[in-house]
Amino acid sequence: MHQSTPMGTDRPIRADFRSDTITRATTAMRDAMASAEVGDDVYDEDPTVRALQERLAAMAGKEAGLFLSSGTQSNLVGVLSHCGRGDEFLIGRTSHVLLNEAGGAAALGSAIPWPIEVDETNHFSADDVRAAVKEPDQHHPVTTLLSLENTANGHVQSVDHVGSLAGAAREHGLAVHLDGARLFNAAVAAGVGIEAWAAHVDTVSLCLSKGLGAPIGSVLVGDRASIGRAHRLRKMLGGGMRQVGHLAAAGLYALDHHVDRLAEDHARAGHIAAGMSGIDGLSVVHATNMLWVTPPAEAHSALVDHLLADGILASFWAPTMRFVTHLDIDDTQADLVVDSFTRFFDGA
Template sequence: MTTATVDLRSDTVTRPTPQMREAMMAAPLGDDVYGDDPSVNALQQQLAHMLGFEAALFVPTGTQGNLCAILSHCQRGEEYIVGQMAHCYRWEGGNAAVFGSVQPQPLEHRPDGSFALDDIEAAIKPDDPHFAVTRLLALENTWGGKLLPFEFIQQATALAASRGLSRHLDGARLFNAAVRQAQLNGSDAYVEARRIADCFDSVSVCLSKGLGAPVGSVLCASRAVIDRAVRIRKMAGGGMRQAGFLAAAGSYALEHHVNRLAEDHALAQRLAEGLGGISGVQVEAPQTNIVFVDLVGPARARAAELIPYLKAHGVLASGLYRLRFVTHLDVDAAGVDHAAEVVRAFLAQ
């Protein structure tokens, strides 16, 4: 499976497997804007049932899924509490503020991705015309590849509910979290995904990351929230017509690619171990499929040279804010071993 280039930039670079392509070509189609694409409807029902929600909505991207959720829970002049490094705050272009006049109230993360419960409590505004109305708590799982502690999820969402706030989960990698949580609990990944989802009023799940579908996310929520989200999706240009080709890939992924995420996690661990013995490299132990790496000591001065060197030697990585390697279904053991060896060769110069 290893090719000339080992692409570890993200799990978004995956391509449909031959079996997934067959499912896509066989998909019955309709016009989803009219609500009559059978493959889209089947995917929506499949994931809503899997996670315990009344309804679901297929959207082109995880960014749009989060936007539809936030704007369905919040009105103009209201706000959502969110992590300072959460994707739906930092990495989605400020879309809730730009398109919906919904204000984010970011909080500092603890190292494990959680917040102090007192910080959540303090961020909820009093009923006073000087303040935006606090309406929503948004969490993310996994966060930076880390499993958000389930006890924190329970406590934070219970606190939010007690104060009348809705709860949204950016579950772009929910099934990575569920696989990890299942391993820790000796449980089943589908069971753990449902346990996590039960704490929230809405959950957005990305199909085009580790699950390997080419396009799409699904927002799950109550029927009332999804009805609002349909309108927002339309305004945002997310109404696709014969989208069943893409939805069929998502259904295939949910049926066949969830448990195999454990293989990606094992490859990330293998990569971390391969990098761990290299002088000048500091590796954050991965919990799922993302490995973060920092150059330390004298090697730090050469950090800007590393990504071009990797690319020249057949390894692609991301360096947006730290060096990041992400394993996925199009990477194998030989590929991650090669990546570690290229880093070793760079620092040996």
């Protein structure tokens, strides 16, 4: 595989583990997109968008769905469908909505995030939720929402765990939103359907452009009233789109062909983790399609240079780098990264 040269390297890229968002639509997916029946979706007349929304809503056991351009937009309208100006939402400290969505809920909706501390697998407890809800008092913001994520940096939050968090939220009258950008990864890993988690929450944002391999798109599912509010917010954000059945067709194709195969991504990530496990001084955490790798601090920058020289890209954060497996990573590429690590540490 030879691609353009991201990250400033002028070497051919042989394996790109930066994210499962980097996949390109397959030929069959492109064919499905090209031949999609379309209409004006702002007029609610695009049959392919409607089919995608209805299908995901049904899969999640929810009343309605709304097609959006991105996970960020879907989470934003999801959170703001539950929070008004000055309302507070509780959220895990490492969550994508809090850290990586430009503070949109606060900037555009005046909703105030309250971060809850998490453990190394990005979990927090029902008691943490109870402790974070503010007493009704003139001094406090009104806590109206709990925002969850699954998988959380690759880690599956079990159905029971999400149920216990949502239960604590309900005791205080909170709504619950779930960022399910990778809920299908959780579902495949746990061997249950997405509806098992969706049953505990009001709205779920489902991404088509992560492990499912579509080039664009997310669908927010939930009860009709929440989705109605989200629909208006989408319009307000300039997110009403026209003949986007061509894009929704990629999502439908992905639901038909790319869900069960997520198990392959998880197995390849596990294979890489097993291959690295014998390397002294390397800490490796594997969760679904992600690997978190912490080399000795003094080796970090030389290791990055070595991997780049081998044509391997990852999210080279320090001290911990992230490798993500996806539709465009095969067994040879998985072996390549293990081999590259082994050669580096053998020579160290």
